[in-house]
Amino acid sequence: MFPLWPTAASxxxxxxxxxxxxxxxxxxxxxxxxxxxxxxxxxxxxxSKHPVADQVSGSVPLEIxxxxxxxxxxxxxxxxxxxxxxxxxxxxxxxxxxxVVAKQWMxxxxxxxxxxxxxxxxxxxxxDVRLTMISQDVIHSFWVPEFRVKADVLPGRYxxxxxxxxxxxxxxxxxxxxxxxMHSGMIGKVVVMDPVKFQAWLTGGGEMGxxxxxxxxxxxxxxxxxxxxxxxxxxxxxxxxxxxxxVLLDDGSTVIADDAYVRESILxxxxxxxxxFKPIMPSFQGIVTEDQLLSxxxxxxxxxxxxxxxxxxxxxxxxxxxxxxxxx
Amino acid sequence: xATTGQLEVTGYDDFINAKSGIKSWLFTTDHKRIALLYxxxxxxxxxxxxxxxxxxxxxxxxxxxxxxxxxTYNKMFTMHGLVMIFFFLIPSIPAVLGxxxxxxxxxxxxVAFPKLNLLSWYIYDVGAIMFIYTxxxxxxxxxxxxxxxxxxxxxTSSVVVGALAIFVxxxxxxxxxxxxxxxxxxxRAPGMTWGRLPLFVWASYAxxxxxxxxxxxxxxxxxxxxxxxxxxxxxFDPLLGGDPLLFQHLFWFYSHPAVYVMILxxxxxxxxxxxxxxxxxxxxxxxxALAILxxxxxxxxxxxxxxxxxxxxxxxxxxxxxxxxLVAVPSxxxxxxxxxxxYRGSVYLLTPMLYALAFIGLFTIGGxxxxxxxxxxxxxHVTDTYFVVAHFHYxxxxxxxxxxxxxxxxxxxxxxxxxxxxxxxxxAAAIMFIGFNLTFxxxxxxxxxxxxRRYWEYASQxxxxxxxxxxxxxxxxxxxxxxxxxxxxxxxxxARAGNNPWNAAGLEWTVPSPPATHNFDVTPxxxxxxxxxxxLPKDIVVPxxxxxxxx
Numbered sequence: 001m002f003p004l005w006p007t008a009a010s011x012x013x014x015x016x017x018x019x020x021x022x023x024x025x026x027x028x029x030x031x032x033x034x035x036x037x038x039x040x041x042x043x044x045x046x047x048s049k050h051p052v053a054d055q056v057s058g059s060v061p062l063e064i065x066x067x068x069x070x071x072x073x074x075x076x077x078x079x080x081x082x083x084x085x086x087x088x089x090x091x092x093x094x095x096x097x098x099x100v101v102a103k104q105w106m107x108x109x110x111x112x113x114x115x116x117x118x119x120x121x122x123x124x125x126x127x128d129v130r131l132t133m134i135s136q137d138v139i140h141s142f143w144v145p146e147f148r149v150k151a152d153v154l155p156g157r158y159x160x161x162x163x164x165x166x167x168x169x170x171x172x173x174x175x176x177x178x179x180x181x182m183h184s185g186m187i188g189k190v191v192v193m194d195p196v197k198f199q200a201w202l203t204g205g206g207e208m209g210x211x212x213x214x215x216x217x218x219x220x221x222x223x224x225x226x227x228x229x230x231x232x233x234x235x236x237x238x239x240x241x242x243x244x245x246x247v248l249l250d251d252g253s254t255v256i257a258d259d260a261y262v263r264e265s266i267l268x269x270x271x272x273x274x275x276x277f278k279p280i281m282p283s284f285q286g287i288v289t290e291d292q293l294l295s296x297x298x299x300x301x302x303x304x305x306x307x308x309x310x311x312x313x314x315x316x317x318x319x320x321x322x323x324x325x326x327x328x
Numbered sequence: 329x330a331t332t333g334q335l336e337v338t339g340y341d342d343f344i345n346a347k348s349g350i351k352s353w354l355f356t357t358d359h360k361r362i363a364l365l366y367x368x369x370x371x372x373x374x375x376x377x378x379x380x381x382x383x384x385x386x387x388x389x390x391x392x393x394x395x396x397x398x399x400t401y402n403k404m405f406t407m408h409g410l411v412m413i414f415f416f417l418i419p420s421i422p423a424v425l426g427x428x429x430x431x432x433x434x435x436x437x438x439v440a441f442p443k444l445n446l447l448s449w450y451i452y453d454v455g456a457i458m459f460i461y462t463x464x465x466x467x468x469x470x471x472x473x474x475x476x477x478x479x480x481x482x483x484t485s486s487v488v489v490g491a492l493a494i495f496v497x498x499x500x501x502x503x504x505x506x507x508x509x510x511x512x513x514x515x516r517a518p519g520m521t522w523g524r525l526p527l528f529v530w531a532s533y534a535x536x537x538x539x540x541x542x543x544x545x546x547x548x549x550x551x552x553x554x555x556x557x558x559x560x561x562x563x564f565d566p567l568l569g570g571d572p573l574l575f576q577h578l579f580w581f582y583s584h585p586a587v588y589v590m591i592l593x594x595x596x597x598x599x600x601x602x603x604x605x606x607x608x609x610x611x612x613x614x615x616x617a618l619a620i621l622x623x624x625x626x627x628x629x630x631x632x633x634x635x636x637x638x639x640x641x642x643x644x645x646x647x648x649x650x651x652x653x654l655v656a657v658p659s660x661x662x663x664x665x666x667x668x669x670x671y672r673g674s675v676y677l678l679t680p681m682l683y684a685l686a687f688i689g690l691f692t693i694g695g696x697x698x699x700x701x702x703x704x705x706x707x708x709h710v711t712d713t714y715f716v717v718a719h720f721h722y723x724x725x726x727x728x729x730x731x732x733x734x735x736x737x738x739x740x741x742x743x744x745x746x747x748x749x750x751x752x753x754x755x756a757a758a759i760m761f762i763g764f765n766l767t768f769x770x771x772x773x774x775x776x777x778x779x780x781r782r783y784w785e786y787a788s789q790x791x792x793x794x795x796x797x798x799x800x801x802x803x804x805x806x807x808x809x810x811x812x813x814x815x816x817x818x819x820x821x822x823a824r825a826g827n828n829p830w831n832a833a834g835l836e837w838t839v840p841s842p843p844a845t846h847n848f849d850v851t852p853x854x855x856x857x858x859x860x861x862x863x864l865p866k867d868i869v870v871p872x873x874x875x876x877x878x879x
Contacts, residue, residue: 002792003777019705020776027696034667034692038685041670042677045606047867049424054672055862062668063661070660074653077703082646084431089642138478138570139711141637145778148709152638154573155477156566159639173785176637176712176780178471180482181398184783306361 007130009167009192010147013089019080026073088149091162095130098123099211099294100247103136104179104188110294112211113202119188121173123165124198130162132259134289141176144190152177158259165192215299218292227281236281237274243304248275262297342745342842357442358845363428364743365449366419371812373415373456375462378805380408385767385798391788401784403485404470406817407462409472410490414497415456417728418586421593423452423504424540425735426532428743430508432836433526435517435852440510448503455497462490469595471782473583474549476564476575480556487558491550498543498550501589505536512536517835519854526834527610530617531596534624538585538592541628545582549575556760557605576638580631588627590724591691592620594731595662598684601738602666604832605681606673607866609859611665619665621657626655636707645704652702659695663688676868678830679753683734690726694719697772712782715775718768726764733760733811740815741829745841746822747871752814760807766800823871831865833858 008014044050095284099110100119109117133142133153142161143150146169175186193201199315219225229238237247242263246254250273255261264271266288269281288296343360353361355766383404384434387395396404425786427445431438439445462468468490470479479487512525512533525533550565564575603610610616632648664689675681697719700706710716740748770793775781779790779878786794828837835852836843 002773003789004773006777014711016705019703020700023700023703023706031692031696035689037367037667038670038688041667041673042675045670045673045675047607047674047676050672050674052866053606053608053861055609056611056668056672057609058615058668060612063612063615064666066656067657067661071653071657074656074699077699078650078653080708081703081705082649083646085636085649085708086642088705089707138482139475139638143712143780145709150637150708150711154566154639156572157639168616170386172778174778174780178402178478178782180469180478181402183402184393184398184780184785304629313879
């Protein structure tokens with residue numbers, strides 16, 4: 001008549017369900033015990049049967065017991081829940097990287113191989129998938145109930161979410177954070193495919209080249225290459241081999257060159273200047289879209305492990321293509 | 329209490345009849361009259377909020393958005409939340425029962441600052457009028473949480489006036505609370521030590537402290553939203569250089585403690601009712617008082633549990649999950665101690681007791697499901713779903729509103745001098761309990777299987793549960809309308825209550841009903857603990873004989 005349980009379609013689903021069942025069992029048992037006690041007391045101590053109350057004033061040992069025992073049980077809930085959360089917050093190293101840009105009221109998906117989708121996300125089964133997400137406008141939230149995972153998608157900041165789908169099928173992708181008029185219409189589909197079929201799908205429409213290649217093209221169009229040369233002569237830092245590594249800043253501190261840092265360096269270049277360089281780079285705020293930013297990041301990322309060590313010419317290295325496994 | 333004062337006093341002017349004319353009400357400084365002014369205002373706002381709820385439930389009867397437009401629906405849940413929280417729940421027990429009872433319970437003639445007390449009612453009304461103006465000029469569709477940058481840079485509704493209405497009404501809570509804090513510190517009758525205070529006074533006191541410390545934060549958040557919206561100052565919108573999570577931290581730093589503002593006074597009411605109708609002192613007075621203070625203190629340290637998927641760090645999520653479990657312990661103690669209060673008591677199942685028992689059941693379910701949400705692994709899945717909607721309605725409606733109704737029945741004879749019809753009272757309590765569970769229990773299931781909150785349209789497999797919920801809401805509505813009818817009826821036809829129809833402990837029951845304007849002819853001297861039911865008659869004989877009609 002009505003659903004009591006959502007389908008489980010990711011590796012974490014079973015773990016969340018197990019904890020949920022455990023909580024249901026324990027809390028129902030305690031709630032029922034309290035309700036039974038109340039019923040028994042009503043019956044046994046009703047005024048007609050027990051006309052004069054005994055003025056019991058309390059019992060410290062009892063009260064300590066019913067403070068500490070719940071606390072102990074709560075700690076089980078806490079540790080178990082925390083374990084799942086930490087696992088959800090730690091994407092495995094070789095996850096397939098996919099980019100998500102949310103806006104009122106749609107989901108835009110960018111695969112590293114160059115496939116683009118709107119309101120549909122194709123993922124391979126039995127493969128760790130890591131989403132890097134950002135919003136173009138307000139806060140949204142990415143939720144696939146069948147996967148039991150959710151993360152808010154913020155404007156101005158990347159958030160990540162990972163899952164490993166283990167059941168083929170089509171699942172709803174909901175926006176879970178109220179985002180304005182058509183919030184309830186901001187629904188996409190996640191298509192979990194057989195890995196072989198997924199690979200075929202992925203390369204099927206790749207006319208545009210890889211996502212990093214899109215970024216490379218943009219990198220040249222925006223004139224980034226005039227300063228970010230691929231030797232040591234540029235007015236800006238050489239970006240080869242930078243991604244994912246610590247960068248020394250002019251104030252003596254270091255920062256890991258991750259998605260957030262690359263993004264900030266494009267939009268607000270003066271915020272964290274690399275040691276030895278002048279704050280001369282203009283901001284690209286309002287010039288590049290969120291999608292373009294992600295492609296630039298994908299490009300910088302692709303420069304992380306150059307095939308040739310120490311490139312000497314100013315010829316930009318060819319971004320690595322194809323399989324996400326090779327990236328990062 | 330030492331002063332039993334059972335003799336019927338005749339020939340005094342009770343506070344209702346002491347003066348007449350609309351001016352005597354609008355310029356009164358009598359805490360009891362101000363309580364009734366508040367009762368009128370919040371009841372009016374409650375029915376506005378209920379009207380929005382009705383539209384929400386009717387829209388959700390079908391999966392398609394076919395009753396109202398998407399924008400209208402968004403306004404309905406936004407304004408339902410704002411009206412119910414800021415204009416009904418927060419002032420409900422404190423401003424009505426607290427105002428009426430605190431001076432009576434501690435043996436004072438009035439609150440410490442009677443004029444300030446009247447001012448706070450006017451400020452409430454200014455806030456309420458501003459909000460009604462917001463409703464009439466197109467409403468508000470930010471969600472009651474005002475999340476940025478949606479509220480500051482995107483929606484086109486009357487955000488500024490709405491936010492300022494919340495800003496203004498906060499001052500009425502602050503002034504009332506300031507008044508209560510000073511009153512409890514300075515105006516207790518001789519012998520009314522802290523260890524003898526009724527638990528309702530303890531709960532109201534702790535609530536007042538939370539309000540004074542927390543409300544400025546919501547005022548600041550609302551002011552910043554207004555500034556960003558009017559002048560484009562970038563506090564929260566990343567495009568202007570702001571941080572949207574900053575808003576969430578500011579907002580929840582107030583709004584989580586506000587949840588305890590919306591439950592602690594209810595807990596105080598329940599302690600009064602449970603003892604009276606068990607004819608027994610409360611089980612573990614000290615731990616009950618300490619639990620109230622514990623909830624008030626720990627309530628300030630758990631705000632970020634609303635933000636587990638919002639992009640906060642893993643470490644802060646772990647800390648806030650842990651602290652959220654700590655705050656659950658004092659609530660558990662309270663439930664166990666109320667239950668134990670009945671042990672070897674002499675239980676009467678009169679209407680207020682039915683509400684109190686309903687409170688314990690509903691609050692327990694609300695609290696238990698809070699444990700689900702505090703658990704990080706579960707919260708990620710169910711946050712922003714109907715599971716959360718069900719959870720907080722179990723606390724705020726199942727808990728606070730049930731306690732308010734219980735308290736209104738318990739003290740109605742004191743307030744009005746008349747008995748409400750006991751049979752109807754029981755019927756209304758039962759209808760409320762059934763209607764409430766039918767409305768909100770299906771929503772737990774809806775949340776886990778995947779229904780988002782704040783969804784105008786939903787997947788068709790969720791329809792059956794939504795229809796149940798809407799059916800329950802209509803039953804619940806009847807449960808809330810009935811008392812309105814028979815309370816009004818009782819004003820003319822109810823039996824005379826006398827000083828103490830329940831033979832209850834507490835100074836408020838030693839004076840005539842309704843009390844005189846100055847409360848006590850002679851300042852009482854307290855010589856024994858609260859809930860000294862061994863000193864009181866063993867039986868409750870509810871006054872039944874109807875008064876002379878039209879007297």
